[in-house]
Amino acid sequence: MKVFGIAGTSGSGKTTLTEELIRRFTEDGVRVAAVKHTHHGFDLDTPGKDSYRMREAGSTDVVLVSESRLVLMREYRAAPEPELPDVLALLSPCDVVLVEGYKRSAVPKLEVYRPSRGKPPLWPEFPDVVAVASDEPLTTPLPRLDLNDVDAIYAFIRDYLTRSPEITVPQR
Template sequence: MNNVFSFVGASGSGKTTFIEKLIRFLTEKGYKVGAIKHDAHKFEIDKPGKDSFRFKAAGAIVSLISSHEKLALVKSNIDNEPDLQEIILKYMNGVEIVITEGYKKSDIPKFEVFRKGNGNSPVSFDSRYLMGVITDYEPSEVIDLMKHYPRETSREIKIFNLEDVEKVAEYIIDMSVITPPIIEIESDNEAISKYLSSNLDALKFFPDIKNVKIKIG
């Protein structure tokens, strides 16, 4: 996938803080950013006692709350957890860059946040998809450490300081290429055409898709 970047690291490494700064910088530069957080454990995003929580607790598969400013949706995974591609196709329409936290086993470009004093080992130094390390170690220390983690590629790994938000953002921008597929929709119903067009926007993250033709009727 194009324009999708994952940030990984051990718990307490500072991933979320760095991602927050990165999203703010990219947004200020005019980019539309989508963010996805992967949680390996069960989570509860709603608050007990709230109407939407009560709907969900009562058995609703989908619970949605909407206002003029925003929309929030909580949906039970009835069968299996959706993979990252499915999530992007369903929910990342209208954005230009997707930043994820987690998905360390995925095949998308990733940056590891690796901090001194954390007491944990690197989680992706052996990944062929590792693009950069964000750290407070000296570059020479990171290079020496990476010798203990054989990788299947000779790709150069960029090393950034924990404060190098702008440099990481510029690196991501340089790697970002969007070539939207040509989408042709034949339908007598204008509302359906607009719906399909807007909901096919996320196909731009999949470079192998060049042309899409849909005929309704």
């Protein structure tokens, strides 16, 4: 599988861009998986439902299965948060994985950067940033893409992935 990240500060437009990129890859017949990393706690379950009760009783993994989807909920409790390779190992076979977040992971990534938000760019600190998409002019040694031109961003990522090796994920 090929893995490419979308990184940036909160509110920069990472999710909107990732959604559009998924749509374009899918329209081109590419099997896409998405990984979203968040620093905020979340719960997809509903208190009182069977799966919630199973987790609350102490089950480490609860799998919900229906005719149209499967969801794995895993409680880490005191264990450390999984690293990106651990998450990739859980995915079904696909052609491309788009990773939103995991900015410290060693995968190539595009930074979504909006100088007007008043935060410093990531690219000077994170060597795996290979390009920057911005809605304002800026000076960077990296390729700079117009954040409003999703077709150009998609073409850049598609071409980058064409030249990149497959990532081997350890099997569980």
